[in-house]
Amino acid sequence: MTDQPELLTTIEGGVARITFNRPQARNALTQEMVLSMIEFLRECEQNDAVRVIVLTGAGDHFMAGGDVKGFTEFATLSPEERRSRFETLALDNLPLFSLMERIAKPIVAKVRGACAGVSVGYVAAADFVLASDTAMFVVANAALGINPDGAMTWHLPRVVGARKARQMCMLGERVTAQDALDIGLINWLHADDELDQATEKLVSRLASGPTTALGQTKHLLNASLGNSLTTQLELEARASGITGASDDFVEGLSSFAEKRKPEFKGH
Numbered sequence: 411m412t413d414q415p416e417l418l419t420t421i422e423g424g425v426a427r428i429t430f431n432r433p434q435a436r437n438a439l440t441q442e443m444v445l446s447m448i449e450f451l452r453e454c455e456q457n458d459a460v461r462v463i464v465l466t467g468a469g470d471h472f473m474a475g476g477d478v479k480g481f482t483e484f485a486t487l488s489p490e491e492r493r494s495r496f497e498t499l500a501l502d503n504l505p506l507f508s509l510m511e512r513i514a515k516p517i518v519a520k521v522r523g524a525c526a527g528v529s530v531g532y533v534a535a536a537d538f539v540l541a542s543d544t545a546m547f548v549v550a551n552a553a554l555g556i557n558p559d560g561a562m563t564w565h566l567p568r569v570v571g572a573r574k575a576r577q578m579c580m581l582g583e584r585v586t587a588q589d590a591l592d593i594g595l596i597n598w599l600h601a602d603d604e605l606d607q608a609t610e611k612l613v614s615r616l617a618s619g620p621t622t623a624l625g626q627t628k629h630l631l632n633a634s635l636g637n638s639l640t641t642q643l644e645l646e647a648r649a650s651g652i653t654g655a656s657d658d659f660v661e662g663l664s665s666f667a668e669k670r671k672p673e674f675k676g677h
Contacts, residue, residue: 414431415431415446416430416431416432416440416442416443416446417429417430417431417442417443417446417447417450418431418468419446419450421454421457421459421460423617424459424460424461424462424617424618424676425460425461425462425463425464425613425617426450426454426457426460426462426463426464427463427464427466428447428450428463428464428465428466429466429467429468430443430465430466430467430468430472430473431468432468433467433468433469433470433471435474435477435479436467436469436471436473436474436523436524437467437468437469437471437472437473437474437529438473438474438475438476438477438478438479439473439475439476439477439528439529440477441499441502444502444503444506445502447506448505448506448509451463451506451509451510451513452509454513454515455509455512455513455514455515458676458677460515461515461616461617461618461619461621461676462515462516462517462518462613462616462617463513463515463516463517463518464517464518464519464520464609464613465517465518465519465520465532465536466519466520466521466609467521467522467523469523470522470523470544471522471523471524471525472519472520472521472522472523472524472525472529472533472545473524473525473526473527473528473529473532474524474526474527474529475526475527475528475529475550476527476528478554484496496556500559503528503559503560503561507531507535507560507561510532510535510536511535511632513625514621514622514624514625514626514628514629515621515624515625515628516537516538516616516624516625516628517535517536517537517538518536518537518538518539518540518609518612518613518616519532519533519536519538519539519540520540520541520605520606520609521533521539521540521541521542521545521596522541522542522544522545522602522605523542523544523545523546524546525541525545525546525547525548526546526547526548526549526550527548527549527550527551527558527560528559528560528562529560530547530548530549530560530562530566530578531558531559531560531561531562531565531566532560533547533595533596534561534562534565534566534569534570534595535561535565537628538597538612538616539595539596539597539598540596540597540598540599540600540605540608540609540612541587541590541591541596541598541599541600541605542587542599542600542601542602542604542605543587543588543599543600543601543602544587544602545586545587545590545596546584546585546586546587547578547584547585547586547590547595548578548582548583548584548585549562549578549579549582550582551579551582552579552580552581552582553582558579562575562579563575563579566578566579568635569594569595570593570594570595571593574593587599598612618673618674619674619676620653620656620658620659620662620672620674620676621658621674621676621677622652622653622656622658622676622677623653623656623658623659626649626652626653627649629645629649630642630645630646630649633645656677657675657677658672658674658675658676658677661673661674661675662674
């Protein structure tokens with residue numbers, strides 16, 4: 411037994427870290443973990459000191475999806491009771507994925523080992539994903555007779571394409587780390603013993619970057635697939651006003667003129 415929380419959160423040096431901390435259960439997700447993550451992401455959104463957010467799992471696995479053992483009691487409920495319970499659980503996730511989409515700071519996922527079920531939704535929603543060669547991705551919901559959730563049906567078609575998303579979600583096909591790289595589910599693939607160092611290198615780069623510009627770019631890219639060209643150009647103009655008014659823009663110009671590395675403050 412352990413007294414450690416199931417979700418570990420820290421903020422240090424501009425980096426917010428979220429660690430799924432149930433290694434004895436392959437970090438299977440509980441609703442308490444979801445609610446804690448929502449609370450912490452809201453804190454990160456309001457905290458100007460936070461410039462990048464990192465998601466990872468404790469031990470050898472990212473996350474084995476939802477806690478299936480917690481669902482066993484559902485089998486004794488009536489169909490209407492099960493309907494209500496599942497809808498409530500799914501709706502509890504809405505603020506989480508809305509936050510991941512909205513928060514004007516890059517989110518990095520570091521993945522090793524099992525990444526199953528709803529955790530694939532976390533990976534698809536992240537802005538950058540690094541995985542080790544031990545990573546294995548699978549959307550196993552269909553094997554339980556339920557549909558995917560965790561915003562997977564929104565993110566996966568946009569990330570890997572509609573046809574590959576159908577293979578993953580309807581057939582439950584396992585995706586190796588190499589396959590995940592090939593289809594665009596992850597950005598970088600590393601040997602397991604190199605993953606931590608590679609992640610920290612990226613995180614350091616993002617934490618020292620122009621946070622306002624990165625956040626506006628994230629918003630523009632997220633909005634682009636649903637917008638007309640005219641609407642997107644209007645959004646780019648507004649974002650240009652915001653980033654052009656930032657101190658980081660002045661620093662970027664100064665460093666370029668002085669031929670030195672910029673020292674962005676994130677505002």
